Amino acid sequence: MINMANEKVAMPIQDGVTRRNNFDEVALGYDETMAKEEASRCLNCKHHPCISGCPVKVNIPAFIKEVAEGNFQKAYEIIHETSSLPAVCGRVCPQETQCESKCVRGVKGESVAIGRLERFVADWYRHHVKEEKKPPVSNGHKVAIVGSGPAGLTCAGDLAKLGYQVSVFEALHVAGGVLMYGIPEFRLPKEIVQHEIEGLKQQGVTIECNSVIGRSESIDELFEDGYEAIFIGTGAGLPNFMNLSGENLKGVYSANEFLTRCNLMKAYQEGADTPIQKPNKAVIVGGGNVAMDAARCAKRLGVEEVSIVYRRSMDELPARKEEVEHAMEEGIQFQLLRNPIRVIGDESGWVKGVECVEMMLGEADESGRRRPVEKPGSNFIIEADCMIMAIGTSPNPLIRSTTEGLDTNRKGCLITDEKGKTTREGVFAGGDAVTGAATVILAMGAGKTAASAIHEYIQNKE
Ligand code: FAD
Numbered sequence: 535m536i537n538m539a540n541e542k543v544a545m546p547i548q549d550g551v552t553r554r555n556n557f558d559e560v561a562l563g564y565d566e567t568m569a570k571e572e573a574s575r576c577l578n579c580k581h582h583p584c585i586s587g588c589p590v591k592v593n594i595p596a597f598i599k600e601v602a603e604g605n606f607q608k609a610y611e612i613i614h615e616t617s618s619l620p621a622v623c624g625r626v627c628p629q630e631t632q633c634e635s636k637c638v639r640g641v642k643g644e645s646v647a648i649g650r651l652e653r654f655v656a657d658w659y660r661h662h663v664k665e666e667k668k669p670p671v672s673n674g675h676k677v678a679i680v681g682s683g684p685a686g687l688t689c690a691g692d693l694a695k696l697g698y699q700v701s702v703f704e705a706l707h708v709a710g711g712v713l714m715y716g717i718p719e720f721r722l723p724k725e726i727v728q729h730e731i732e733g734l735k736q737q738g739v740t741i742e743c744n745s746v747i748g749r750s751e752s753i754d755e756l757f758e759d760g761y762e763a764i765f766i767g768t769g770a771g772l773p774n775f776m777n778l779s780g781e782n783l784k785g786v787y788s789a790n791e792f793l794t795r796c797n798l799m800k801a802y803q804e805g806a807d808t809p810i811q812k813p814n815k816a817v818i819v820g821g822g823n824v825a826m827d828a829a830r831c832a833k834r835l836g837v838e839e840v841s842i843v844y845r846r847s848m849d850e851l852p853a854r855k856e857e858v859e860h861a862m863e864e865g866i867q868f869q870l871l872r873n874p875i876r877v878i879g880d881e882s883g884w885v886k887g888v889e890c891v892e893m894m895l896g897e898a899d900e901s902g903r904r905r906p907v908e909k910p911g912s913n914f915i916i917e918a919d920c921m922i923m924a925i926g927t928s929p930n931p932l933i934r935s936t937t938e939g940l941d942t943n944r945k946g947c948l949i950t951d952e953k954g955k956t957t958r959e960g961v962f963a964g965g966d967a968v969t970g971a972a973t974v975i976l977a978m979g980a981g982k983t984a985a986s987a988i989h990e991y992i993q994n995k996e
Pocket residue numbers: 626627628680681682683684685686703704705706710711712713716717718745746747748767768769770771793823824827930932933964965966967971972973974975977
């Protein structure tokens with residue numbers, strides 16, 4: 535029977551005070567009863583508008599129907615036909631602007647909790663089904679993947695299933711890209727990402743960490759080594775700065791450096807190899823998911839006062855609504871309509887404050903958002919011994935500057951056709967390296983598209 539409740543079944547979470555002292559996952563997930571109850575809110579619509587909101591076109595009504603009937607394994611199999619990382623997407627996809635934004639139940643109440651159900655199914659499967667994947671029969675062709683984020687991993691998985699011998703080259707000492715070094719443990723437990731990577735290894739994919747393509751080996755050398763096609767999924771990990779006076783002071787981090795130290799190097803644990811300064815007061819500049827993650831990590835490191843400084847208002851804040859609410863519950867302060875103009879240092883070269891100005895919103899700019907304009911004479915100082923810049927990232931120029939024939943746009947993003955083919959024969963690309971900073975599911979979608987284009991390319995060559 536259809537459950538006509540207007541609200542989603544609530545998902546248990548750790549309370550705000552407890553969780554600001556630990557890095558454990560905030561949202562605890564549905565149990566079987568909750569999942570079935572939520573799944574029975576789905577109307578199984580004939581025209582299934584929700585699917586049009588999903589970049590990889592998960593068959594949402596079909597998997598939810600199986601959840602409602604308690605067939606969790608079948609539900610997993612349906613999701614897995616189109617999404618290779620459901621436990622990740624169920625947690626970090628911006629569902630409210632994707633699949634859930636199209637759900638008809640959202641017209642008169644809350645949409646069906648598609649993301650929570652996807653997460654439930656993937657977790658249920660991980661805990662209940664122990665499958666040993668076997669490498670498929672080799673087709674004798676070699677493909678190299680550069681970068682082990684969601685784009686590279688998805689491309690690798692799809693090609694391995696077709697029998698390709700796939701080698702992934704990763705610059706860092708751990709595979710997973712932003713899923714490992716950027717998104718914190720309390721939003722995406724690392725064990726889940728590693729489980730997916732283990733599955734790929736069982737399918738015969740080899741992963742070579744500490745391998746910076748463009749330095750340790752070039753794209754041309756990979757071709758000389760016998761790889762017939764190369765996929766570049768190197769992301770957009772180069773942090774942007776504002777070029778403020780004092781931005782090079784000690785205590786100023788890019789969000790990427792701060793999060794990498796925290797998440798990948800576990801700097802918050804006693805005796806960790808990479809130390810991290812434990813500041814008293816931190817200012818985070820920016821309003822996206824990265825800014826929320828940095829602020830919430832700082833809080834968990836024990837920083838007393840954590841402020842987010844963002845130049846527009848709450849309405850324009852680009853971070854996911856749920857992340858903003860969680861940040862507020864954890865005691866993060868929001869300095870909205872404020873912009874930093876100078877970093878102030880002490881005599882030993884450490885940050886001691888950030889000079890800001892108040893802003894107001896003017897006419898809309900080319901992005902359609904109202905342009906922030908400074909209020910003259912509104913300068914004020916926020917005391918801080920740490921400043922974290924989370925104002926966006928760009929693709930790293932290393933590969934394009936060491937490879938002939940790879941065209942990029944003015945933002946340094948690789949140019950590809952709709953199938954992920956770059957301007958260099960045999961080289962394909964996808965994910966943030968092509969789009970600039972975007973989302974996990976879009977990167978996965980690009981990896982999938984490129985895998986089928988690579989297959990077609992190699993078959994045609996044959
Ligand atoms: P990445 O995940 O960046 O992976 C690229 C990999 O390539 C990295 O491991 C890098 O080390 C490696 N690499 C780079 N250069 C080389 C080289 N020369 N040789 C070898 N390896 C190389 N998206 C969401 O959907 N939801 C969220 O909640 C969300 N939160 C985020 C929070 C943070 C802190 C950040 C930084 C991003 C977040 N995103 C989120 C965005 C999302 O993570 C990215 O869009 C996605 O990871 C891009 O995937 P990718 O595979 O293109 O690149």
